[in-house]
Amino acid sequence: MTHDVPSRPGDSEAALGAPVRVGISACLLGQKVRWNAGHEKDAFLVGTVGKFVEWVAVCPEFEIGLGVPRETLRLVAAGGDGAVRLVARKSGTDHTEAMNAFAQQRAAGLAADDLDGFIFKKESPSCGLFRVRTYSAAGMPSRNGQGLFAAALVAACPELPVEEEGRLHDPRLRENFFERLFAWRRVKTLLAGRFSVGDLVAFHSREKLLLMAHDPKSYQLLGRMVAKAKGRPRAELAADYRKQFMAALAVLATPRRHVNALQHMAGYVRDQLDAPGRAELAQAIGDFGKGLVPLIVPMTLIRHYVRRFDVGYLAQQTYLDPHPKELMLRNHV
Ligand code: SF4
Structure with missing residues (x-):
């Protein structure tokens, strides 16, 4: 679904109103493209994130013509050269060449298509981004693989933000x-x-x-x-x-670095606040630093003062609103 991105401070150069385009493993949207004709619909992605992005759905296995339902696939590193192959579990049919050719072409197309990110289905031999099971010749699994399509996209777009749906629960x-x-x-x-x-x-x-x-x-x-x-x-x-x-x-933001940034912002409004106001703001920042309240608490207070005292330098900081508030991402960190 396509929706406009709400305006935020610091977005003046960010093509306001243009939808953010995010690639996604099609089964996460509820499309019945899995091997068993099922799906893996993710309620947060479809229901909440979907209001703010235009999805670009990809199912590599369906798109190379394997059909639905189909035999399950797995990654196998059986040769001495360390090469990983995509093989059907029961029949042993090797789909490596077909998948690699598709993946490179599709990844190049997506790279040229102004994509803003990609969310992959975890543990898939085609879509998994991290720790996908790879089997030895003896059938022993190790969780060190990457799906062939995911690998091709990361190689084609090294700076593109990518993540797995499972990790998005953190x-x-x-x-x-x-x-x-x-x-x-x-x-x-x-x-x-x-x-x-x-x-x-x-x-x-x-x-x-x-x-x-x-x-x-x-x-x-x-x-x-x-x-x-x-x-x-x-x-x-x-x-x-x-x-x-x-x-x-x-690099993941840490509570200590957030506290530093919050204190820096507090410095811009300190002179306009009375003593109880200063104490309240310091308490909110301190409570966040101790893990007693989420980031949204001191951030909301500071945003209020930035508006009330018309602090231009802070109002333009993307740090105040780096993503749509409706995603409620700072309510949990
Ligand atoms: S994980 Fe990837 S290949 Fe498997 S059904 Fe989902 S989109 Fe298709």
């Missing part, structure tokens, strides 16, 4: 994935156009607190890159900034 991983999804859209949109050094400086400034909550070292590194941007070939600068920016956000 609140921190879930918040991180959706943060990266919308950040990827922002940075991609800015750097794909004819941007000036001033545009990049303004972008970097708006992303400051978000980057600081994830990886302060990368924020400094990106800052040096921006400071030396003048005269650099734009394509090279764009590639370097985009890569480091996404690598920074892939």
Whole structure:
């Protein structure tokens, strides 16, 4: 389903209103494409996330013509060369070549199709992203494989935010994935156009607190890159900034770094607050640091003061609203 993305601070360059396009293993949307003609519909993805994204559904096994229902497949590393093959469990039919040819072509198409992220079905020999069972010649499984389609997409789009549906049940991983999804859209949109050094400086400034909550070292590194941007070939600068920016956000934000960012923001409103107001804000930040309340509590308070006191510098920080509030991602971290 296609819906507009609600406007958020810091989104001025992010093609407001354009839907975020997210690839997904088709069975997670409820499509009956599994080997047994069933599905693996994910209620959170379909019901909540679906209001904010345009899905691009892919079922690699169905799309290479295996049909529904079909024989189950598995990954086998039987040769001495370590090569992994996609083999039907009972008949032993080898689908490796067909899947690899499809995967490379489909991944290249998706890479050219302005995708903003991809959510894979876990444990699938085609779609699984992490720890997929791979069998030895003796039939012994080890959980160290990656589905052939997932591997091809990651190789074709190394910076694309990708995640498995199972890991999205972890609140921190879930918040991180959706943060990266919308950040990827922002940075991609800015750097794909004819941007000036001033545009990049303004972008970097708006992303400051978000980057600081994830990886302060990368924020400094990106800052040096921006400071030396003048005269650099734009394509090279764009590639370097985009890569480091996404690598920074892939580092999970920690409570301590959130507290630092929150205290930094509190400094901008401290003078306008009376003593009880200052104490209330400090208490909310402290309670979050101790794990007593979720991030949404101090964040809501600060957002309120930013609006009330019209603090322009903070109002433009993407850290205040990095993803649609309706996803409620900060209610659980
Ligand atoms: S896990 Fe992938 S290949 Fe298997 S049914 Fe789902 S979309 Fe199709």
